[in-house]
Amino acid sequence: MLVTATGLSVEIWSMIVEYVLRPTDLRNLCLVCKQLHQIAVRSLYRDVILDVGSTADLNLGAFLNPRNVGLQHIRRLHIYLADIQDKRNQLQQAHFAVRMILEFLPENILERFSWHPWQPFSAENLLLLYRRQQRMTFLEGISLDKNILDQLEGSKDLDHIAENVRALGLYPDSRDVLDFCNILIRKNSRVDKLVINASFNPTDSLYSAREFHDSSTGPGLIATKLFGHMSPFEECKPWPLAELTLQKIHLRYSAETYCRVIDFSALRKLALSDCPGACTLFAELSKSNRLPSHLDTLEFKHTDNAESDALHALDNFLCLVTGLKHIRIDITNVAELPAAEGIIRHGKTLKQLIVHANGPDPKEEEHVYSVPEFERICADCPYLEQISVGFPATSIVSGKSESYAAFETALSNLPNLITLNVTTWPKNTNGSSALPRPIYAILLNNAAQSLLSSHKPLAALDPSEPHSRSTPRVRVPSRLNLIAFGPTDALHASTPCSPLSASTNSSPFAHGTPASLSSSPDDDADDRRRSLWQVVFVKGTQVGPFGEQAPLAVRVKGRLRRYVEPRSDVLDFGLARAKKMPGGEAGAARNTLPTTGVTVNF
Numbered sequence: 001m002l003v004t005a006t007g008l009s010v011e012i013w014s015m016i017v018e019y020v021l022r023p024t025d026l027r028n029l030c031l032v033c034k035q036l037h038q039i040a041v042r043s044l045y046r047d048v049i050l051d052v053g054s055t056a057d058l059n060l061g062a063f064l065n066p067r068n069v070g071l072q073h074i075r076r077l078h079i080y081l082a083d084i085q086d087k088r089n090q091l092q093q094a095h096f097a098v099r100m101i102l103e104f105l106p107e108n109i110l111e112r113f114s115w116h117p118w119q120p121f122s123a124e125n126l127l128l129l130y131r132r133q134q135r136m137t138f139l140e141g142i143s144l145d146k147n148i149l150d151q152l153e154g155s156k157d158l159d160h161i162a163e164n165v166r167a168l169g170l171y172p173d174s175r176d177v178l179d180f181c182n183i184l185i186r187k188n189s190r191v192d193k194l195v196i197n198a199s200f201n202p203t204d205s206l207y208s209a210r211e212f213h214d215s216s217t218g219p220g221l222i223a224t225k226l227f228g229h230m231s232p233f234e235e236c237k238p239w240p241l242a243e244l245t246l247q248k249i250h251l252r253y254s255a256e257t258y259c260r261v262i263d264f265s266a267l268r269k270l271a272l273s274d275c276p277g278a279c280t281l282f283a284e285l286s287k288s289n290r291l292p293s294h295l296d297t298l299e300f301k302h303t304d305n306a307e308s309d310a311l312h313a314l315d316n317f318l319c320l321v322t323g324l325k326h327i328r329i330d331i332t333n334v335a336e337l338p339a340a341e342g343i344i345r346h347g348k349t350l351k352q353l354i355v356h357a358n359g360p361d362p363k364e365e366e367h368v369y370s371v372p373e374f375e376r377i378c379a380d381c382p383y384l385e386q387i388s389v390g391f392p393a394t395s396i397v398s399g400k401s402e403s404y405a406a407f408e409t410a411l412s413n414l415p416n417l418i419t420l421n422v423t424t425w426p427k428n429t430n431g432s433s434a435l436p437r438p439i440y441a442i443l444l445n446n447a448a449q450s451l452l453s454s455h456k457p458l459a460a461l462d463p464s465e466p467h468s469r470s471t472p473r474v475r476v477p478s479r480l481n482l483i484a485f486g487p488t489d490a491l492h493a494s495t496p497c498s499p500l501s502a503s504t505n506s507s508p509f510a511h512g513t514p515a516s517l518s519s520s521p522d523d524d525a526d527d528r529r530r531s532l533w534q535v536v537f538v539k540g541t542q543v544g545p546f547g548e549q550a551p552l553a554v555r556v557k558g559r560l561r562r563y564v565e566p567r568s569d570v571l572d573f574g575l576a577r578a579k580k581m582p583g584g585e586a587g588a589a590r591n592t593l594p595t596t597g598v599t600v601n602f
Contacts, residue, residue, distance in 0.1 A: 013039050022563040038069075045070035047078075050101070053094035054082035060097060064104035072106050081117045095122040102128050112138040114169075118199070120145040130157040134164075139188065141170040141181035149176070152183050159187060167193035167243075170226070173200050178225035186229050192242040194262075198222055198249055214254035223254055227261045238263035245271040245299075252277025259284045267292045271299035278302055282313035286320050296349070297326040301576065304333045311338065311357075318342025328354040332576050335359060340373040347380040351416075354388040354570050356423060358577050365424060366390045366577070371406045378413040382460035387414070388421035388570040396426040396443045397435070400450075408454055411480075415457035419482045419568040423575065426485075428582045437583035441535060441555075448483045448537040448553035455480045482565045483553065486534030487578040532580045534571065536561045 017040050020026055029040035050060075064071070081094055098115075102125060110133040115121045123144040134157060152158060165188045170181040200212060213220045219233075230236040240263045251258070255277065264270075264285055270292070272278050278300070284290055298321075304310045311334045318324075318338065324346040329338055337357045343350070357367040368390045369377070378384075392403035400408070404426075411417060426447060428435045435443070458473040538561060542552040561568055 010035070010039060014042075017043055021566055041070045042073045045073040047076045048074050049078040049080065051080050051082040052097040052101075053090040054084050056082065057093065057097045060100060064101065066104075072109055074105065074109055076112045076114075077101075077105075077110055078114045078116060081119070091119055095125060098122065098125050099128065102132060105132070107132050108135045109133070110136055112136060114138075114140060115142060118173075119143075123148045127151065127155075127157075130155060130161060134160045136161055137164050138167040138169065139165050139184055141168070141172065141177060141184050143171075143173055143177050144180070147176055149179050149183065152180065158183075162187045162190075166191050167195075169195040169197075171197045171199060172222065172226075173198075175221065175225070178221060182225050182228065185226060189239070192240070194241055194243070195245040195247075196226070196249060197245075197247040200248075213250035214252075214257060216253055219254070219257055220250075222249070223257050223261075227257075230261055233257055233260045236261065240266045242267065243269040243271075245269075245273075246275055247273040249275050250277055251275050251281045253280075255281040255284050259290055264290050264292055266294060268294050269297035269299075270295060271297075273299070273301040275302065279309040279313035282310070282317045286313075286317055291320060294323075295321055296324060297328075298324055299326075299328040301330045302332070303576070304331055306333075308334050311336070315339045315342050319345055322346070323349050325349050326352040328352070328570075328573055330354070330356045330573070330575050332358045333360045334367075337367045337369055340369065340377055343377055344380045347382070349383070350381045351383055352386045352570060353377075353381070353384055354386075354421075354573050356388070356390065356575055362577060365393070368392050368424065371403050371410075374407055375410045375413075378410040382413060383416055384414050385416050385567060386419040386421075386570040387417065388423060388573065390424040391422045393424070394426050396428050396440060396447065408451060411451075411455055412457050415460050415476050415479070417455070417457065417478075417480050419484075419565065419570055420451065420480060421484045421570050423485075423487045425579065425582050435583055437532075437581060440581065440583040441531075444485055444535055445537065445553055445555060447485070449551075451483050452478075452480060452537075452539055452551040452553055478551075481539045482536065482561060482568050484534055484536045484561075484568075484571055486581060487575045488534055488571065488573065531557075533578060535581065536571070538564045 013036070017026070017029065017036075020029065020040070020043065023044060026040045026044040030037040030044065050063075052060075062068075079094075079098060081090060084090065094117075099122070113129055113133065113136065120143045123146045126144060127148065139161070168181075168184055168188060168191050170184070172178045172181055198212070211220060212222050214223055223233075224231070227233070227236075230239075238259075239261055244262060244264075244267055246258075251272075258281070272281070275281075285292065298318075300314060302310050311331060314329070314331070315338055318327075319342050322345070327343060327346070327350065331338070334357050338355060343353065343355070358364065359367070371392075374389075391407050392401060394401040394404035411420070426444070428440045428443075455478045456475055457478055459476045535555065536557075537553040537555050540552040540554040542550050544550070556564060561571070
């Protein structure tokens with residue numbers, strides 16, 4: 001057993017370092033001593049995100065230096081195009097930078113390589129990637145700058161990679177990409193995770209929904225190209241998958257085809273996003289021979305039709321399936337929320353709940369559960385750890401409304417609640433004028449403080465023992481650690497938001513430091529834009545004059561909250577309809593700030 005200078009074994013230190021989330025903290029650990037550097041550098045370099053196609057590419061030499069011991073620990077590499085003003089020849093420069101990265105990286109270390117721009121990837125770089133990284137577990141089918149299907153068909157490198165691949169991400173936007181995706185499916189038939197995002201350009205003159213998607217007369221190009229080797233579909237053996245994600249797939253006539261090709265009864269995660277006719281798939285899955293028996297995650301983003309067919313099919317499916325742990329729903333163009341009975345059915349297992357619904361009018365607020373319905377959800381789902389819902393309307397100035405206060409009280413039935421996301425903003429009107437955003441943000445802090453102080457949860461009852469609603473329950477310490485107001489902390493701009501970003505400065509220890517921790521003007525501007533969409537507070541501690549302690553709501557930047565409380569991924573779920581923080585511009589505060597302070601009844 002190897003022992004460090006501190007007397008603890010390397011194995012124990014490795015387990016301790018796994019709890020260090022912030023990349024700058026990992027960097028500081030690397031600078032402590034040689035032993036900790038060898039341990040912490042593994043976590044620091046595990047996920048690396050690079051922006052290429054700018055003058056910063058000149059610093060890649062320091063990152064790819066053979067003396068950089070962190071290179072051998074890279075497992076997931078994500079490539080983005082840098083956000084620059086002059087984009088002429090940027091793509092060619094990016095391809096050159098990617099080739100240099102692939103040439104200098106150690107062989108067979110990557111588990112995943114992702115090219116995120118919706119631009120054709122260099123075919124030569126793809127062949128180089130397959131030749132040098134043959135232990136990848138995640139492959140992607142993307143658009144290439146030239147046709148190399150014949151080379152991929154007979155590639156022995158791709159055959160060797162297939163021994164380790166367990167997940168496929170397919171992003172077809174043309175017929176050539178469909179053929180490429182079919183090669184990946186045929187060579188990697190043992191995968192248990194599949195993502196299909198059909199991002200065909202609707203403005204393309206060659207685009208035809210009837211041609212690519214299934215119709216009443218037969219399967220379309222997507223089904224025949226991707227799963228053509230399994231035809232006839234009526235006789236094929238269903239593909240056993242653990243996770244399936246479908247995006248922009250027309251399911252009205254293809255639901256039965258997918259049910260024949262894929263064994264839905266073995267699914268553990270099902271995600272549907274912007275899939276017209278999703279009600280047909282839910283109807284098929286509601287049949288006894290196709291009902292998933294191990295499903296624990298359901299994610300559904302959808303724009304419903306005038307008859308709310310998808311909402312009714314979803315309610316029926318939620319009442320039939322059992323054992324869901326994560327429910328994430330965002331449905332628009334409906335008159336009501338999904339029925340509370342479908343959520344309560346999973347009360348003994350449910351740990352994460354995201355449920356949002358909007359009507360057809362974009363100016364209307366999102367739908368909110370009635371007080372009895374929300375109280376039932378909180379009472380019958382005591383193991384919830386994360387929840388994202390809309391709260392009833394209330395005023396940020398004159399005090400809480402009765403329904404808003406009832407929602408706060410209902411949260412006391414959730415002893416395991418860690419993260420709360422209130423996606424509806426409290427009203428900011430003060431008479432006939434709207435409060436400026438700086439003042440509104442201060443009052444929002446008071447609202448978060450009220451939630452932290454009033455959350456005194458009751459202990460959950462043991463489900464294995466008989467009990468009634470009159471069974472006495474004791475108070476337990478609150479685990480509520482993060483409160484967010486607003487719909488999402490995802491940046492509503494073209495610039496991608498990444499949890500980790502690899503720096504390319506001269507220091508060999510700084511790689512993996514997130515860009516969000518830097519103090520550049522661009523980062524400050526990003527944080528200001530984020531604060532208009534979501535405001536995040538974490539629980540701190542305030543000490544009174546006699547040593548008494550009480551919770552304190554402390555505002556943090558949206559990108560830093562994941563390093564304070566990692567169990568807050570409900571905040572990453574982007575909604576189809578998002579509203580900014582209400583209020584006037586910051587400059588208006590000079591003329592409206594009161595001289596005697598602000599009194600709030602929260």
